Amino acid sequence: MKIILAQPRGFCAGVVRAVETVEQALELYGAPVYVRHEIVHNQHVVDSLRRKGALFVEELDEVPANALVIFSAHGVARVVEDQARQRHLRVLDATCPLVSKVHNQGRQYAARGYRLILIGEPGHPEVLGTLGQIPAQVTVLLTVAQVEALEFAADTPLAYITQTTLSVDDTRQVVAALRRRYPQIVGPDTRDICYAVQNRQVAVRALSACVDLVLVVGSQKSANSVTLRDIAGESGIPSYLIADGRALRREWFDQRPTVGITAGASTPESMIDDVLAALARIAPLDITSLPGPEEQVQFRLPAGLIARQ
CATH class of the missing domain: 3.40.1010.20 (4-hydroxy-3-methylbut-2-enyl diphosphate reductase, catalytic domain)
Structure with a gap:
């Protein structure tokens, strides 16, 4: 065959960073280390880390006060960050830097008075985290049909951001539909997808x-x-x-x-x-x-960890 x-x-580099964050936290601080949500969406990775002493939880109220908790690569809402501070949890943030970039873009557009559209899958952990990082109302959509159903006035100042893991071609079609309906809309190039x-x-x-x-x-x-x-x-x-x-x-x-x-x-x-x-x-x-690019991207580990030499 x-x-x-x-x-x-x-x-990818974001997943490598997230997994190494858990592994090095276990080495430096010992088990157990709590991880909010699956660190990445792969059961084999999660099971391997669980065997090493990682405990995966869905909400921070499952984490004992003063314990070490790691935020997954998908990112979290600000209310989760606030809850961690209130409970005096030690936090290592393994949010992928490219996801954090989307958070920053959204906050900047909101601060400039734009109504925001997030192209993404409703309910996906990355989308939920992004919604919770932007102090403004955000409309989530995924399809061209949903673009056609939007009820914003023609002159509404609009901006869009995107989930990092979408199909580039599908996202490009949605962006094109947005630009046809709202020529004034602003947003990143689809090349900003991961x-x-x-x-x-x-x-x-x-x-x-x-x-x-x-x-x-x-x-x-x-x-x-x-x-x-x-x-x-x-x-x-x-x-x-x-x-x-x-x-x-x-x-x-x-x-x-x-x-x-x-x-x-x-x-x-x-x-x-x-x-x-x-x-x-x-x-x-x-x-x-097949021939293809050799990816050389590396992301620095979160503050609080000593990188492997």
Whole structure:
């Protein structure tokens, strides 16, 4: 069976930073370390950290007073930050810097008097955190149809910001619809969507052009992983989002297709290796990689941690 790996794939710099934050906190301060929400949307990563002594909670009232708590890569609302201070919790903020950039953009637009639109998935942890970071009313939408249903007056000063993990193409269509309805609207270029998300979307398009089937390794809860699966499916070939090798179905490979493999930004390389091992039990593998950019981005760890030497 011929296997072609996408490049880049898997962990991005924001996820690396978040996971290292938990690991180093455990090394420096000892267990338990509390983490509000799953640090990233990948069960294997969460389970691995749990075995090392991380305790995952949904709300801060589950954290003992004066304990150490880590905020996930998705970011949190200001009310959560305030609650942590009131309960005298020691906080390490693992919010991805690119998510923090969106928070800053939103606050700046609000301070300048714009009505804000957030292009994102309602209920997603990143969207909830962003809404809670902006001291103004924000309209959340995700589709062109929702743009057409907006009731802002034509001359309303409007600005938009975006969730970092969306499909670049879908977001570009929504922005274009906003500009058609409200030519005065301002906002960041869609290139401001997370560099890692963009790179992985470009890579899966290239991959889909030269394989018969695409496997995306990632969580069903991971927005960027779901998007990769959808993009591959748009090419007209079978595409499957799987958590690990156990999710494979032998009948997918009866015709010995050329299989493309990529992974969401919160998926560790070990899970790709797990999928390859499962495929190798079906047939001998011939593995190659597509050319693609080597990501060199690194984010500094939160204050309060000593970086590994």
